[in-house]
Amino acid sequence: MGKAQKYRMPRIALTVIAVALFVLQWLLGDFPVWLFAAPINILLCALWLIALWEGYRRRATSTVVQYLLSAEATYTALGVAATIALVLGLQSEPAMTSWPVVGGILFVQSILTLVILRGWRNENGVRWRFLITHCGLWLAVASAFFGAPDKQILRVQVGSAPTREALSEQGRRSYLDYELRLDDFEVEHSKSGTPERFCASVAVDDKVVDIEVNSPYSPRFGEDIYLMNYAPDGCLLQVVREPWRGITATGIALLLLGAFMLFMQGFQKRAR
Numbered sequence: 001m002g003k004a005q006k007y008r009m010p011r012i013a014l015t016v017i018a019v020a021l022f023v024l025q026w027l028l029g030d031f032p033v034w035l036f037a038a039p040i041n042i043l044l045c046a047l048w049l050i051a052l053w054e055g056y057r058r059r060a061t062s063t064v065v066q067y068l069l070s071a072e073a074t075y076t077a078l079g080v081a082a083t084i085a086l087v088l089g090l091q092s093e094p095a096m097t098s099w100p101v102v103g104g105i106l107f108v109q110s111i112l113t114l115v116i117l118r119g120w121r122n123e124n125g126v127r128w129r130f131l132i133t134h135c136g137l138w139l140a141v142a143s144a145f146f147g148a149p150d151k152q153i154l155r156v157q158v159g160s161a162p163t164r165e166a167l168s169e170q171g172r173r174s175y176l177d178y179e180l181r182l183d184d185f186e187v188e189h190s191k192s193g194t195p196e197r198f199c200a201s202v203a204v205d206d207k208v209v210d211i212e213v214n215s216p217y218s219p220r221f222g223e224d225i226y227l228m229n230y231a232p233d234g235c236l237l238q239v240v241r242e243p244w245r246g247i248t249a250t251g252i253a254l255l256l257l258g259a260f261m262l263f264m265q266g267f268q269k270r271a272r
Helices: 008-028 040-057 063-068 071-090 099-119 128-146 245-271
Strands: 152-158 163-168 173-189 195-204 207-212 217-220 223-231 234-241
Touching: 008 063, 008 099, 040 063, 040 099, 040 128, 063 071, 063 099, 071 099, 099 128, 128 245, 152 173, 173 223, 173 234, 195 217, 195 223, 195 234, 207 217, 207 223
Parallel strands: none
Antiparallel strands: 152 163, 152 234, 163 173, 173 195, 195 207, 217 223, 223 234
16 A cells, blocks of 8 residues: 555545634634643643554554654645745744744644654663753743643732732633832833833832833743833733743753764764
């Protein structure tokens, strides 16, 4: 049986899934990311990895896994990844919340996981550069994908009185574990009289910090406070929490380490 006939059913299944994702986007709107916050996202990630591992173990009899490990599927995944990157790059506020984007990222991550399982070692032992580079890419993408439901964007109206109250994008009220109070607000104008710099002096508990537009304050790793707007009675702040930022940073660090190892290998070959 040729590859064209062998992989016919996986191709049809992927086409049907792709069409279904676009139909869901048209009927339901964006994917309800917020429904999959921890611990649900962690549980689903674990079940997904177990399913991929079991599929890889049975790859000799699984046409689907054989297709996902084929060169054709790899090229398709690269095309999907490039398309998603282009779409997100053209958005003023990139968001991985559409059904096709969610499905595309899961498809790319599934292939990447199977590639790691197949190629992390050979007859000579562990392929460290391969493992470090691919695991770095896996962590960077997985943290953005599975960590998206845990990302919080809160709006806080801050005035002269201390407040802990914040509102989520869905309008739900929550409370910060620190107090915010507007201490001062400064506007600098250009020679033409146009405002060109906004700076809010905000007391975070007992510490007064300056927060400017596009220059946030970070009370802790993975949490930033941005200045959004100003009114005579106070200013609007945005608190962004990204609990998976450490995993993203680890993935990027591994990617850089893998690139450095590749550079050193090429340098050593030229030196011989």
